[in-house]
Amino acid sequence: MKELNYDSVVIGGGAAGMAAALELDAAGFSCAILEREESLGGILTQCIHNGFGLIEFNEELSGPEFAEKIEERLAGTGIKPFTGVTVMEMDASGEHKTLYCYSGTHGVLRVTSRVVVLAMGCRERNRGNIRIPGDRPAGVYTAGLAQRLVNIEGFVPGKDVVIIGSGDIGLIMARRMSWVGCKVHAVVEILPYPSGLTRNIVQCLHDFGIPLYLSHLTTNIIGKDRVEGVEITPIENGAMQHEKAFTIPCDTVLLSVGLVPENELSKMAGVELNAMTNGPAVDSMLMTNVPGVFACGNVLHVHDLVDYVVEEARRAGAHAARWLKGERPKAEARVKAGPNVRYSAPGRVDLGAVNKLYMRTLIVKNDATLEVKVNNRVVKSVKKNHIQPSEMIALELGPKDLETALGAPEPVVEISIT
Amino acid sequence: MSEELICITCPLGCHLSVDRLGDGNLAVTGNRCPRGVKYANEELLSPKRVVSATAAIVAPGSRAGTLIGGPPGGAPAHGLGDVARLPVRSTAAFPKQDVPELLAAIYALRVEPPVKRGDVLIRDFKGSGVDVIATRTL
Numbered sequence: 001m002k003e004l005n006y007d008s009v010v011i012g013g014g015a016a017g018m019a020a021a022l023e024l025d026a027a028g029f030s031c032a033i034l035e036r037e038e039s040l041g042g043i044l045t046q047c048i049h050n051g052f053g054l055i056e057f058n059e060e061l062s063g064p065e066f067a068e069k070i071e072e073r074l075a076g077t078g079i080k081p082f083t084g085v086t087v088m089e090m091d092a093s094g095e096h097k098t099l100y101c102y103s104g105t106h107g108v109l110r111v112t113s114r115v116v117v118l119a120m121g122c123r124e125r126n127r128g129n130i131r132i133p134g135d136r137p138a139g140v141y142t143a144g145l146a147q148r149l150v151n152i153e154g155f156v157p158g159k160d161v162v163i164i165g166s167g168d169i170g171l172i173m174a175r176r177m178s179w180v181g182c183k184v185h186a187v188v189e190i191l192p193y194p195s196g197l198t199r200n201i202v203q204c205l206h207d208f209g210i211p212l213y214l215s216h217l218t219t220n221i222i223g224k225d226r227v228e229g230v231e232i233t234p235i236e237n238g239a240m241q242h243e244k245a246f247t248i249p250c251d252t253v254l255l256s257v258g259l260v261p262e263n264e265l266s267k268m269a270g271v272e273l274n275a276m277t278n279g280p281a282v283d284s285m286l287m288t289n290v291p292g293v294f295a296c297g298n299v300l301h302v303h304d305l306v307d308y309v310v311e312e313a314r315r316a317g318a319h320a321a322r323w324l325k326g327e328r329p330k331a332e333a334r335v336k337a338g339p340n341v342r343y344s345a346p347g348r349v350d351l352g353a354v355n356k357l358y359m360r361t362l363i364v365k366n367d368a369t370l371e372v373k374v375n376n377r378v379v380k381s382v383k384k385n386h387i388q389p390s391e392m393i394a395l396e397l398g399p400k401d402l403e404t405a406l407g408a409p410e411p412v413v414e415i416s417i418t
Numbered sequence: 419m420s421e422e423l424i425c426i427t428c429p430l431g432c433h434l435s436v437d438r439l440g441d442g443n444l445a446v447t448g449n450r451c452p453r454g455v456k457y458a459n460e461e462l463l464s465p466k467r468v469v470s471a472t473a474a475i476v477a478p479g480s481r482a483g484t485l486i487g488g489p490p491g492g493a494p495a496h497g498l499g500d501v502a503r504l505p506v507r508s509t510a511a512f513p514k515q516d517v518p519e520l521l522a523a524i525y526a527l528r529v530e531p532p533v534k535r536g537d538v539l540i541r542d543f544k545g546s547g548v549d550v551i552a553t554r555t556l
Contacts, residue, residue: 048505048553050468062470064505064554068535151472154502179471179521198431202424203467207514366430386430 001108006030006080008115008320009099011087011265014042015306016297016313017119018070023317024115025077029324032111033079034101036086040074041067042121044306046148049172055307066306085109092116092269092290115320118266118280118288118295119313122259122302124169127221130257132164134231137223143169143256147176156180158252162230163187164218166194166201168304168390170256175204177254185248188213188232193364195390197304219245227251261299269293276343277301284329284350285319286312294320301345301358304392308358315356329353333374333405338416342389349413351406354398361417364388372397373414374405387417423461427453434458466511469520472503473527473539475556504529504556506539509549516544524550531556 008024010017013035024031039045044052047063054060057069074081082103089100097116101109124142141149141157147169149155161177163170166189174184187205192215194201205212213232217240220231230253233245261279263271271288274281279300280288287294296316297309330352335344342360349355361368368387372380372395379401387393397413405411423434430450436458437445446458460466506527512520520543527539533552540550 045554048472048507049470050507060468062505062507062553065535068555150503151505152501152503154472154474179469198424198429199426202426207467385428388429391429 001110002106004032004109004111006032006111006113007324008032008117009034009097009111009113010117010119010317011090011099012042012119012121012297012299013037013040013081013083014119014121014297015044015067015070016121016299016309016316017042017117018074019310019313020117020119020294020296020317020320021079021081022073022077023314024117024321025079027318027321027324029115029321031079032113033081034085034087034099034111035081035083038084040071040081040083043144046144046151047172048151049176052306055305056310063306070310082106082109087265090116090265090269092271092293095292097269097292114292115324116269116293117313117316117320118263118271118293118299119297119316120262120265120299122261122298124255125258125260127255129260130255132218132221134219134221135223137221137225137227139223139227139251140221140253140255143167143173143254146252146254147173150176150180156182158182158227158250160185160250161252161254162248162250163254163256164230165189165255165257166191166196166212166214167256167258168196168200170254171196171200171204173254173256174210175208178208178210182252184208184210185250186211186213186232188216188218188230190217190235191215193388197390220247221253222247227253259298259302261302263299266293266295266299271295274301274343274345274347276337277345279345282346283348284332284346284353284355285323286316286346287319287323292323294323301343303358304390308392308394311356312358331406331411333402333408333411333413336412336414338371338373338414340417341415344395344415349397349402351402351411352399354396355402357395357397357415359393359395359415360389361387361393362389363417365417369418370395371416371418372401373416374402375408375411376414377404379404384417421462423458425449425454425457427457436462438462465514467514467517468508468511469517469524469550470505470507470553471521471524473506473524473529473552475502475504476528476530501556504533505553506550507553508543509551510547512543512546512548516546519544520548520550 007029044063044067052066085103219233296313329350344359370382
């Protein structure tokens with residue numbers, strides 16, 4: 001068994017992992033990236049559509065371009081990227097964390113470090129997660145799997161497609177499948193509003209005349225060996241209208257029904273998860289409850305823009321470097337998700353520093369107000385033109401906003417949206 | 419008769435109503451800012467889209483141009499998990515009605531690695547000023 005030791009190890013070589021590693025390296029710490037795929041870049045390599053990088057690079061790039069531009073920053077640094085290496089076990093109980101990994105090239109690896117940054121990204125929810133009844137034929141894919149097959153491997157998984165769920169990956173795939181010669185017959189969404197961005201509804205559905213069925217539930221997948229059709233049932237006033245159910249013939253079903261942070265390793269290491277995000281509960285330094293284990297990117301909470309992922313990962317890397325130097329938060333307050341706020345990440349703020357918080361709302365609204373209270377007193381109020389659950393909201397809280405929390409016995413920062 | 423549009427310039431998503439006037443201009447209502455008028459004019463008079471797709475890769479040095487990834491829907495000559503397609507995109511938005519023609523040209527490409535990100539694969543397609551470039555280094 002090969003033994004390796006670094007000051008820090010980043011698990012996952014996507015946008016988040018690379019951005020975090022760059023900060024650790026810049027602060028003078030040795031750093032390895034462990035990536036299970038054969039190349040760096042993570043999910044970006046299959047996202048060939050445009051729209052990445054407006055914040056980070058000030059231009060609109062495709063996913064592979066964004067990934068390569070970040071990867072190019074690794075050149076000339078001391079960062080050691082390992083590809084084709086899968087981390088199987090993590091023991092983070094001691095001062096030195098130990099990772100056991102398998103690799104076709106290196107065999108079994110035992111990697112030790114003082115700091116681990118979790119950057120494993122997320123997984124797609126599948127048919128089992130949303131319990132679609134019916135047969136079990138071939139032809140049911142998650143949208144991201146179909147995306148990989150079409151965009152990287154050159155397999156087109158079917159001809160007549162129905163997409164379940166109106167998340168952005170599903171919408172992007174509606175266009176992609178249309179552009180490789182498939183017929184996309186419908187996108188079916190259980191909620192009364194689409195989950196994806198309006199831009200994608202217009203350019204991926206309207207452009208191709210693909211109908212979007214809102215408030216409709218998929219109640220049956222039909223087919224013996226291969227998918228033959230899906231049964232769709234309208235929902236009115238919260239009740240299924242069985243007599244209005246109809247069947248759309250198709251040979252392929254794509255599921256775009258949400259993402260779940262991939263935290264099996266984290267749990268193994270004793271990392272506590274936040275029930276709202278399914279990602280680790282982290283403090284103001286983006287550190288989990290396990291000292292020396294940090295988290296960033298989609299493994300922490302599902303982002304909508306990779307530019308935000310990179311920004312957050314940079315903070316995680318910088319915090320991890322500070323932590324290695326012995327720096328700790330001055331004093332922390334707990335962040336409470338108030339009315340109409342689903343969650344905030346991180347869940348704690350440093351009263352002595354500028355904190356950046358990402359949050360999601362539960363409502364769709366124009367001219368909304370975001371309000372921050374410290375121990376029930378309003379300290380900050382921000383107007384928002386438009387908010388919706390699919391768009392993350394960023395908020396900065398500095399020492400001045402939080403000064404009334406200093407010295408309070410158990411300070412609470414509550415964020416609400418009205 | 420009015421045409422209905424959703425402005426996608428910003429996340430507000432204004433629902434626009436557009437009437438075509440006798441002089442060829444458009445009358446736009448429902449917009450909350452001037453960008454809605456600009457959007458309606460572009461979208462109704464000369465709609466454009468950035469095109470991203472993939473191109474076939476041929477094995478390096480193969481004189482017969484053996485496809486690593488077959489044409490879409492064709493029989494693949496490679497294993498599951500292999501990189502068999504090169505991602506590409508147009509360098510600018512391209513007239514929407516001609517997108518199928520551009521896609522056909524992209525699908526007709528046979529690219530032999532090595533290829534660098536930014537390499538021009540199709541230059542100035544049909545005099546449009548729009549290039550097609552590789553978006554990944556292979």
